[in-house]
Each structure stands twice: as C-alpha cells, then as structure tokens.
Amino acid sequence: MWLRVNLFNTWLSTAVTLALGYVILRAGIAAVEWGVVRAVWEVPYGPTGIADTASCQSAKGSGACWAIIADKYRLILFGRFPYDQQWRPAIVVLLFVALFALSTVRAVWRRGLQTRLIQRAAIAGAMLIVLDNLADFLALIAQIGFGLDVLRSFSLLFSVLATLNFIGKWVLTLGLLFLWPAIGVWVATLAVIGMLMFGGVLGLTPVAVDYWGGLPITLILATFGLAFAFPLAILVALGRRSTEMPAVKTLCVVYVELIRGVPLISVLFMASVMFPLFMPPGINIDKLLRAQIAVILFAAAYLAEVVRGGLQALPKGQSEAADAMGLSYWQKTAFIILPQALRLVIPPLVNTFIGFFKDTSLVLIIGIFDLLTMGKVALSDPPWQSFSTEIYVALAVVYILFCYGMSRYSRGLERELNSARGR
Amino acid sequence: MNTGAPAIVLDKVNKWFGALHVLRDVSLTVGQGEKVVVCGPSGSGKSTMIRCINRLETHQEGRIVVDGTELTDDLRALDTIRREVGMVFQSFNLFPHLTILENCTLAPIWVRKMPKAEAEALAMSYLERVKIPEQAKKYPGQLSGGQQQRVAIARALCMRPKIMLFDEPTSALDPEMIKEVLDTMISLAESGMTMVCVTHEMGFARQVADRVVFMDRGEIVESGPPLRMFEAPETDRLKLFLGQILRGH
Numbered sequence: 001m002w003l004r005v006n007l008f009n010t011w012l013s014t015a016v017t018l019a020l021g022y023v024i025l026r027a028g029i030a031a032v033e034w035g036v037v038r039a040v041w042e043v044p045y046g047p048t049g050i051a052d053t054a055s056c057q058s059a060k061g062s063g064a065c066w067a068i069i070a071d072k073y074r075l076i077l078f079g080r081f082p083y084d085q086q087w088r089p090a091i092v093v094l095l096f097v098a099l100f101a102l103s104t105v106r107a108v109w110r111r112g113l114q115t116r117l118i119q120r121a122a123i124a125g126a127m128l129i130v131l132d133n134l135a136d137f138l139a140l141i142a143q144i145g146f147g148l149d150v151l152r153s154f155s156l157l158f159s160v161l162a163t164l165n166f167i168g169k170w171v172l173t174l175g176l177l178f179l180w181p182a183i184g185v186w187v188a189t190l191a192v193i194g195m196l197m198f199g200g201v202l203g204l205t206p207v208a209v210d211y212w213g214g215l216p217i218t219l220i221l222a223t224f225g226l227a228f229a230f231p232l233a234i235l236v237a238l239g240r241r242s243t244e245m246p247a248v249k250t251l252c253v254v255y256v257e258l259i260r261g262v263p264l265i266s267v268l269f270m271a272s273v274m275f276p277l278f279m280p281p282g283i284n285i286d287k288l289l290r291a292q293i294a295v296i297l298f299a300a301a302y303l304a305e306v307v308r309g310g311l312q313a314l315p316k317g318q319s320e321a322a323d324a325m326g327l328s329y330w331q332k333t334a335f336i337i338l339p340q341a342l343r344l345v346i347p348p349l350v351n352t353f354i355g356f357f358k359d360t361s362l363v364l365i366i367g368i369f370d371l372l373t374m375g376k377v378a379l380s381d382p383p384w385q386s387f388s389t390e391i392y393v394a395l396a397v398v399y400i401l402f403c404y405g406m407s408r409y410s411r412g413l414e415r416e417l418n419s420a421r422g423r
Numbered sequence: 424m425n426t427g428a429p430a431i432v433l434d435k436v437n438k439w440f441g442a443l444h445v446l447r448d449v450s451l452t453v454g455q456g457e458k459v460v461v462c463g464p465s466g467s468g469k470s471t472m473i474r475c476i477n478r479l480e481t482h483q484e485g486r487i488v489v490d491g492t493e494l495t496d497d498l499r500a501l502d503t504i505r506r507e508v509g510m511v512f513q514s515f516n517l518f519p520h521l522t523i524l525e526n527c528t529l530a531p532i533w534v535r536k537m538p539k540a541e542a543e544a545l546a547m548s549y550l551e552r553v554k555i556p557e558q559a560k561k562y563p564g565q566l567s568g569g570q571q572q573r574v575a576i577a578r579a580l581c582m583r584p585k586i587m588l589f590d591e592p593t594s595a596l597d598p599e600m601i602k603e604v605l606d607t608m609i610s611l612a613e614s615g616m617t618m619v620c621v622t623h624e625m626g627f628a629r630q631v632a633d634r635v636v637f638m639d640r641g642e643i644v645e646s647g648p649p650l651r652m653f654e655a656p657e658t659d660r661l662k663l664f665l666g667q668i669l670r671g672h
C-alpha cells in the first residue's frame with residue numbers, strides 16, 4: 001500500500017521509480033561485485049616480508065584490493081608511533097569515542113555537588129597550577145632577557161612549586177568531578193589521553209610529538225580545537241554585540257573579519273613558518289601546538305558569527321524582561337540569552353563543527369600527519385602504489401562515522417529540546 | 424493614600440530618539456500606594472515614559488527619582504531600583520525555555536539570593552494568587568495568552584517590588600482573556616501596591632485609578648481623577664481622544 005501511494009501513484013512517478021530503481025540496482029550490484037565478490041582480501045608475503053601484490057594487480061579494475069587495508073591500517077590509524085607502543089594511541093581513540101558517547105547523555109551535564117568547600121578547593125587547585133606556570137614563565141623571561149639562571153639559583157623553590165602544581169591538578173580535577181561531573185570527566189580523560197600520547201610517566205616510554213600521527217592527531221586537533229573555540233566564539237559574539245564597550249566591539253569585529261578573510265591554509269602557514277620568527281631564540285613552541293592554536297583561532301571566528309546569528313534572532317523583549325527583573329549582564333546572558341540563542345543555531349553550529357572536523361586534514365601542508373595524510377603516506381609504499389581508491393574509501397568510512405555521529409546527535413538534541421518546551 | 428515620600432518623581436524629563444522629541448518636559452509625581460493610569464494615542468510617548476522609570480530607556484534631560492534613588496549612570500543605583508520595580512510587558516516576555524515555576528524563581532534566587540526552596544514556595548503562593556498554580560511545571564508555550572500574562576504578573580511580584588509598571592498589559596490579548604488579567608490587576612491594586620499602568624481600558628481606570636494622566640505628542644496634556652477626566656475633559660485633545668476611544672468600544 002505504501003508503495004502504491006508513494007512510488008506508483010501516477011504513470012510518471014511509476015516511470016521515474018522504475019528508471020531510478022534500475023540505476024540504483026545496477027550501481028548496488030556493481031559495488032557489491034567490486035567490494036565483496038571479486039575483492040582480494042589477502043596477499044602472500046615474500047621471504048623478505050615484501051608483499052606480493054600480483055593477485056591485486058590482476059583484479060584491478062574489477063575487484064577491490066582490501067589487502068592494502070589489512071597491511072596498512074596500523075600505519076594509517078597511528079602513524080609513525082612506535083609499533084610496539086601503538087596500543088597507546090589505540091586506547092586514546094577509544095577514550096575519545098567513549099568521551100563523545102558519554103557527553104551525548106544529557107544527565108551527565110547536570111550540576112553536581114556544589115558545596116562551598118569543594119568550590120574553594122577547586123579554585124585553590126587552579127591557582128596553584130597558575131602560580132607554578134607563572135613562575136616558570138617569569139624564570140624563562142629572566143633567562144632569555146637577562147641571562148639569569150633563576151631556575152638553578154632557587155631550585156628548591158621551583159621544585160616545591162612543581163609539587164604544588166601536581167597537587168593542584170589533582171585537587172582541581174577531583175573538585176570538578178564533584179562540581180560539574182561532565183567537565184571533570186572531560187578534564188580527567190584529556191589528561192589520561194595526554195599521558196598515553198606523551199608517555200614519560202608510569203613507566204611509559206616517552207614518544208615525541210613528531211612521531212604522533214593518524215587518527216589521534218585528527219581527533220586531538222578537532223576535539224581541542226572545537227572545545228576551546230566554542231567558548232571563545234561565544235565571548236567574541238557577545239563582544240561584537242556590545243554597545244557599552246566600543247573598544248571591545250572593534251577588537252572582536254577586527255578579529256572575526258581578519259581571520260575570516262584569509263584561508264585556513266595561510267593561517268596554518270603563518271603558525272608554522274612565520275610565528276617562530278617572531279619568537280625570541282630559545283623559545284620553541286611545538287608545531288602541533290601551533291597548528292592547534294591556529295585551528296582554535298580560525299574555528300572561533302566562524303563559530304562566533306554563527307552564535308551572533310542566534311543572538312540576533314532573539315526578540316529584544318527577552319533581554320528587557322531580564323533587565324527589568326534586575327538580573328546582571330552575566331546572569332542574563334547565562335540563563336536567558338545563551339540557552340535560547342544556542343538552541344536556535346544548533347543546525348549551523350553542527351554544520352561548522354563537521355566542517356572543521358574535516359578541515360583539520362589541511363595540517364598536512366605544514367607536515368603534520370593526520371589521518372588523511374597517513375593514507376597518502378601508506379600509498380607511497382611501492383607494491384601498493386596503485387590502490388588509492390581502496391585507501392580513500394576506507395578513510396571516507398572513518399570520516400563518515402564521526403561526522404554522521406555528530407549530525408545524529410544534533411538531530412536528537414533538537415528534538416529533545418523542542419519536545420521539552422511543548423512544541 | 425498619598426502618604427510619606429513619593430514613590431516616583433519625574434521632573435522635566437526630556438528624551439529624543441535622534442531628531443524626534445519623544446518626551447517634552449514630562450513632570451509627574453506618584454505617591455506611595457497611588458495608582459496612576461496613563462493613556463493617550465499611540466506614539467504619544469506613554470510607553471517611553473514608563474520605560475524610563477526602570478531605565479529600559481535612558482532620558483537625556485531632567486531628573487527621575489524612584490523610591491528615593493535618582494536614576495543616573497551609576498549601575499548600583501540602577502540595580503537597587505530594578506529590584507524594587509516590577510514590570511509587565513505587552514508581549515508578556517516570559518522565558519520560553521524555562522518552566523512557569525523557573526520563570527518565577529529565577530530572579531529571587533539570583534538577584535535576591537533566596538534559597539531555592541523558599542523561592543519556590545514564594546512563587547507558588549503568587550501563582551495561586553493569580554489563580555494558576557496547577558500550571559507551574561508547564562512551559563509558557565503551553566499556556567493561553569491570558570494565562571501567560573498572569574504568570575508575568577506573578578513573576579514580577581516574586582521580587583516583592585514596591586512599585587509595579589504595566590506597559591499595555593492587555594493590548595496583545597484576545598478579548599475574552601482581557602478580563603482575567605484585569606481582575607488580577609484589580610486585586611493587586613486593592614492590596615495597596617503602587618502602580619503605573621499604560622492602558623486603554625477605561626473601565627479599569629475608573630475602577631482603580633487614583634489619577635489618570637493623558638499624554639499626547641510627548642507631553643502630559645491633562646491629568647486628574649478618572650471621573651473628572653472622563654466626564655469633564657478640559658482640553659480639546661483629550662475630548663478628541665475620548666471620542667475616538669468610546670467610538671471604538
């Protein structure tokens with residue numbers, strides 16, 4: 001019955017249905033034939049360990065050579081991370097996925113146990129961390145600017161500060177777990193991810209950032225990028241709408257227009273090539289960190305405009321009602337304006353998120369080996385050189401999994417938020 | 424009921440929107456517990472005047488003193504005044520993403536620093552007073568216009584204001600819902616609240632107003648007790664306005 005109503009209700013629609021059905025059927029059969037029936041799943045390896053891809057070569061054009069994925073998947077997923085240590089990035093990927101999955105549960109984002117004591121402890125922990133970093137920074141400046149080796153002359157002080165920093169990190173993380181469980185889980189998970197990637201603690205072999213690659217790089221750039229860009233974007237969007245602080249407004253406008261006006265590639269180039277030139281000698285900020293900052297700044301400019309769209313869509317009466325009740329600017333923004341504005345822009349927001357998840361692959365031009373770049377690297381191995389289609393199909397599947405996950409979540413979120421308001 | 428210091432004093436207030444002179448030397452004193460109804464044709468500046476009283480609009484000349492505090496650029500003075508002055512809008516302006524109860528408890532919790540349980544008890548008592556306690560868990564979008572406006576009144580009352588401002592509270596309502604909102608306002612008036620109300624509801628004005636103020640083209644043209652104003656208008660402009668209003672009703 002459904003078929004009759006929707007596909008065969010008139011002569012024209014019957015004809016279109018049949019024609020399209022034929023095309024889809026033929027394409028489907030061809031895909032299954034290429035991908036499954038005639039595909040080569042394994043190839044023999046010679047005595048020197050070099051793959052003998054003759055069977056793949058002969059199947060080329062009619063059947064897929066999935067043997068290349070079997071041979072290269074670890075290189076693609078984990079890059080040049082030491083082979084026997086690749087369980088570490090593997091766990092990192094699983095942790096990221098678990099973190100995303102957990103974050104989709106709305107109950108996790110509820111307020112936790114907000115007691116004065118825990119609040120104060122968390123703030124104290126944060127201050128200890130800041131204190132140590134500030135001291136290290138000042139010591140660095142003293143060393144570069146005045147040639148004073150403060151670190152050595154006050155070594156006891158600095159080791160005490162480092163210990164306090166360590167304690168502060170634990171206190172802050174535990175405190176956050178109680179205050180805002182979701183944020184606590186994020187901080188703790190990201191800390192574990194950092195530990196696994198860097199190594200050097202708990203008997204893990206240190207691995208330099210230059211050896212990182214593949215999926216963890218893509219996930220790190222996208223996750224940190226969007227997690228930091230989003231709050232920054234909100235501040236920029238609010239700043240751009242400020243009427244009382246023209247200087248802040250101008251700054252925000254200039255920032256957005258400047259960043260939006262140049263391609264991401266040139267921002268990445270500046271971050272990797274030009275930025276070190278401006279730094280005093282002796283300071284070497286890691287390439288990945290520079291790329292990460294570039295991604296954050298770039299994404300924030302785009303997200304800021306999306307958020308601003310939401311702010312402008314709100315009726316003025318909402319803001320006036322909050323003002324009339326005596327709410328302060330930040331109370332009004334946090335409880336009235338943002339919850340409504342962000343809800344309005346979920347679709348374009350997720351659109352931008354997905355775009356940036358994929359745009360992280362542009363870091364290949366500054367020599368960072370993300371997932372896509374590792375696919376290219378895998379293809380440079382002589383026996384496998386001609387099987388790019390298989391590699392790109394496999395990479396596409398990975399990207400689709402993550403992007404589809406994001407869009408599924410956003411649709412669910414919209415439905416949930418709208419049903420809660422009785423719409 | 425004019426006892427003690429006045430609740431609101433407007434002294435030669437002037438305001439311009441660009442070149443448009445919207446308030447011309449407006450002077451008005453509202454005593455404590457007094458109910459003032461402001462009427463006038465659209466564009467006469469009555470909404471602008473009432474919005475100046477809690478500084479949703481800023482005036483450019485003259486003085487406005489509310490509850491003994493002068494309105495200036497001083498933000499602390501503004502906070503004090505907004506805490507004591509409740510406002511009800513033509514378009515309700517309830518927060519659609521919060522429940523009725525949350526709409527009512529938000530400001531008491533965050534501005535008055537009231538414990539949540541206490542704020543909820545207070546909100547429920549005011550929701551009962553406006554006769555919709557059973558809607559507390561619903562969202563504004565699920566209520567009728569009249570119910571939403573009554574919630575808006577309860578929400579303003581939850582701050583325990585000394586003064587209530589009403590900016591055309593019934594103009595956006597269907598006729599059958601106007602009465603329920605006016606009844607709520609009448610019972611509020613009977614409780615002794617100081618009220619300034621922009622409205623065209625002449626029946627309401629007759630019943631509760633101590634004084635009616637007629638504005639036209641940004642200035643106060645005439646004011647007096649409702650009976651005298653409606654039965655024996657002195658100025659031609661008021662006569663014309665009353666004629667139009669009565670014909671319309």
